[in-house]
Amino acid sequence: MSADQPASAAGRRVLVIWPPQVLSYFNAGHHIGLYLTAAYLRRQPAIEAVTVIDASMPGYTWKDIGDVLYQGDFDAIAVMNDLDGIDGLARFLIYARRLSPRSIIVTFGRLSGVNPGFFFSYDLDAVVHSGDYEPGVAAAFDALAGGRTQVPGVYLRVDDDWHSPAEPGAFLPAAKWELPDVSEIPYADYDVLYRRDENKFCGIPFRRELVVPASRGCPVGCAYCEVPGVFGRRDRRLAVDRVVTYIEECFGRQPFEYVAFYSPTFTLDRAWTMDLCQELIKRGSSYPWKCATTTHHLDQELVAAMGQSGCVRVSVGLETLDEGGAVALPRIKRDVDRQLADLAAWSAKAGLELNCFIIVGLPGTTIEGARRTIARVRELGARVRPTMYSPIELMRPEMSATEIARFNRQLLVDGTCSFTDAETRGAYGLIFGHEPTLTQVFTKIPERRA
Helix, strand or coil: CCCCCCCCCCCCEEEEEECCCCCCCCCHHHHHHHHHHHHHHHCCCCCCEEEEEECCCCCCCHHHHHHHHHHHCCCEEEEEECCCCCCCHHHHHHHHHHHCCCCEEEEEEHHHHHCHHHHHHCCCCEEECCCCHHHHHHHHHHHHHHCCCCECCEEEEECCEEECCCCCCCCCCHHHCCCCCHHHCCHHHHHHHHCCHHHCCCCCCCCCEEEEECEECCCCCCCCCCHHHHHCCCCEECCHHHHHHHHHHHHHHCCCCEEEEECCCCCCCHHHHHHHHHHHHHCCCCCCEEEEECHHHCCHHHHHHHHHHCEEEEEEEEECCCHHHHHHCCHHHCCCHHHHHHHHHHHHHHCCEEEEEEEECCCCCCHHHHHHHHHHHHHCCCEEEEEECCCHHHCCCCCCHHHHHCCCCCCCCCCCCCCCHHHHHHHHHHHHCCCCCCCCHHHHCCCCCC
């Protein structure tokens, strides 16, 4: 922001947008920050109107984006970034500066949470780094409009100089989260992205999901995960009654067919999970649902209650069964082969599909070790979701967009392993090769759409 930019840019009319791109991977939960932020901003006294757009969806052209920017005449724009969400950022900023020249422009998201300096070379006014997205974006708008040069959790650009945050950003108590308005989320487009199970995205094909952001933060401490750095190590979660009320309201408004709980480690709070299961059982277990957690945070009684309450899929961060990979894992994820066999049996008995997240190229592991892990998971009747090891701690501010794109959990990052050419080919085969087993879990979920 330049010193002569109008101070009237206080965010009265706001655009919250995910810029156009071809997605490498899709999880609707990763996009929910758009709608959480928009809902929160609508509650701020200085803001009159908020437009929210996920332009990564099919159907958006640059002409559409230009129309929105020119006709919207926005006071402020919040652009969401992601670990793989920067392909269209530079071009979006060109359009924004030409067609909405008085707008304050702020970026927020997972990538700026781990590598804020990367964005200093872009034509931005602020970069949200730490704390929850919603208060960071709101604080950036207020600070830039009011001429302040420091704000918690946010880097501000004033006269081409970047000012560091005054202190870490704020983490909102769960009671202050504003849940998304489902009418503005393009769920029909999301359905299309989930239709091809060979992609191994997290959604269930042929059924429409409702994303419920149940919790934030995680104390497990996986070095390759951005959650603790972005959302903190302390678990924060919505009250059970608010979760259930939101599900009921949303199912009453649109033909959702199952619930995807967006939570780093869903069963971390066992008592909370049991309470939720009991509330869902009281309502006839009429809302099929899925979640992600760890083998450590599951037991036979809990899995049985989850199945009884409508859970159809539980995903666990298994990562590897290769002994050489233990050093790269948090303690609770080591030596889990026996736990996995028990969990597979409990899940089968409870009617749950067990979905195992596998990391290919984890330090200390081999391609053969990854293959053995996948074979073992399939032997137990579970689904496999493989990704490539992505050491986010190696990201640097001076990296190019092309270099950052290597951290998309599909491509090997240079210098992280010593694979031969044949081993590299084998690693990519596990990510991009033919998938012989496709999920049938959608058959357990009743259809509600015509």
